[in-house]
Amino acid sequence: MGRRLDLQAELVDILNSDYVYFNPPENITMQYPCIVYTQDSEEKLHANDRNYGRHKRYLVTVIDRDPDSPIAEAVSNLPMCSFNRIYAAENLNHHVYQLFF
DSSP: OHHHHHHHHHHHHHHTSSOEEESOOTTOOOOSSEEEEEEEEEEEEEETTEEEEEEEEEEEEEEESOTTOHHHHHHHTSTTEEEEEEEEETTEEEEEEEEEO
């Protein structure tokens, strides 16, 4: 659990606010700009018939009214981060990244 909390702290630093949500329930009212993230995969490393490493992959979405969001740019610069897609919904831009952390 500590690694996810480290990621939470990193995303709060990037956003410069507490509007970072992990698996937010549908009834929450989000403030924008924000970052929403969830774990979507896990990669295990094997050798000699044993697991010796594990990396969790998170789907990180920056939601901002600005289509050229500097927040999305900062997230994209994180190590082990790759661009997934961008889309607009409800007059908000969603920049989606996959991040191993």
